[in-house]
Amino acid sequence: MPTRAKWAVGLAGGCFAVLGVLWFAAFDLALVERADNKVLFAFYGLGGLYHRHRIHTTANVFVALFDPAHLVVLAVVPVVVALARRRPYDACAALVLMGGACITTLALKHLLPEPRAASLLISPVPYPRFPSGHSTGAMALVLALALVAPARVRPLIAGLGAVFAAAVGYSLLTLGSHFPSDVFAGFIVASAWAFLTSGALLALDGRLGTLPMPSRAVSLREALAPPIAALSAAAALAAIVILIDPQSVLSYVRAHTALIVGAFGIAALSTALSTTVVLSVRRDVPG
Numbered sequence: 001m002p003t004r005a006k007w008a009v010g011l012a013g014g015c016f017a018v019l020g021v022l023w024f025a026a027f028d029l030a031l032v033e034r035a036d037n038k039v040l041f042a043f044y045g046l047g048g049l050y051h052r053h054r055i056h057t058t059a060n061v062f063v064a065l066f067d068p069a070h071l072v073v074l075a076v077v078p079v080v081v082a083l084a085r086r087r088p089y090d091a092c093a094a095l096v097l098m099g100g101a102c103i104t105t106l107a108l109k110h111l112l113p114e115p116r117a118a119s120l121l122i123s124p125v126p127y128p129r130f131p132s133g134h135s136t137g138a139m140a141l142v143l144a145l146a147l148v149a150p151a152r153v154r155p156l157i158a159g160l161g162a163v164f165a166a167a168v169g170y171s172l173l174t175l176g177s178h179f180p181s182d183v184f185a186g187f188i189v190a191s192a193w194a195f196l197t198s199g200a201l202l203a204l205d206g207r208l209g210t211l212p213m214p215s216r217a218v219s220l221r222e223a224l225a226p227p228i229a230a231l232s233a234a235a236a237l238a239a240i241v242i243l244i245d246p247q248s249v250l251s252y253v254r255a256h257t258a259l260i261v262g263a264f265g266i267a268a269l270s271t272a273l274s275t276t277v278v279l280s281v282r283r284d285v286p287g
Helices: 005-027 031-043 046-063 067-072 074-082 087-109 133-148 149-175 180-208 220-244 246-255 255-280
Strands: none
Touching: 005 031, 005 180, 005 255, 031 149, 031 180, 031 246, 031 255, 067 074, 067 133, 074 087, 074 133, 087 133, 087 180, 133 149, 133 180, 133 255, 149 180, 149 220, 149 255, 180 255
């Protein structure tokens, strides 16, 4: 097995190990349970009573995209892209990635202990289950598209997809449907399957003798360019807001610490996982 394939499989194993640690922390560590609830409350109360209906309507749009019936349709997109590029192995890998991730999440929902009470009586889903199926589906779709896309556009797809997956995570919290740890777990499950399928493709390239082809993999600089650009834009915007009214910004941060920490954590994990998966993806070789 090629070295890069071994690394990809090792990263998949690391993801499953982190998933186990996250499950233990979310269910058995009081500190993590309190943090989960604080972030959930902060997102659910976003906008107050006046803006809540509008915000929840927007959140419902993002979440509805990854309802099971819609996800089946969306799963066809990476398959079509791969077949259009005459890469049947990539098409199969995309199906395995999305199917494996979703089945794993569904199995965990039923195998793990009873769901935690959200302590949120007004929530439409007072007993969310671990992991989040919608987060799994969103991240799996993003990573499947990155897997089948040409190397030159993979970083862009991963960067934009990370933002989209984070938006789905925010929407789930805003609706009170899941804890932050459920969203993190969904992202990790999808990434584990992305690493597994990437490793399988690399191993297949080695067996077929296509691995030494002159076409290249995505470089670290290329993979990091989209997230760095997004972070730079966000930092510039934040700096402008702070300079306009530093006192109001400081007051807002103090009053919404859980919201800011939760938003940053989801965005950081989404970006880190999608970027790492892009770096593990096979070279562009003939399908």
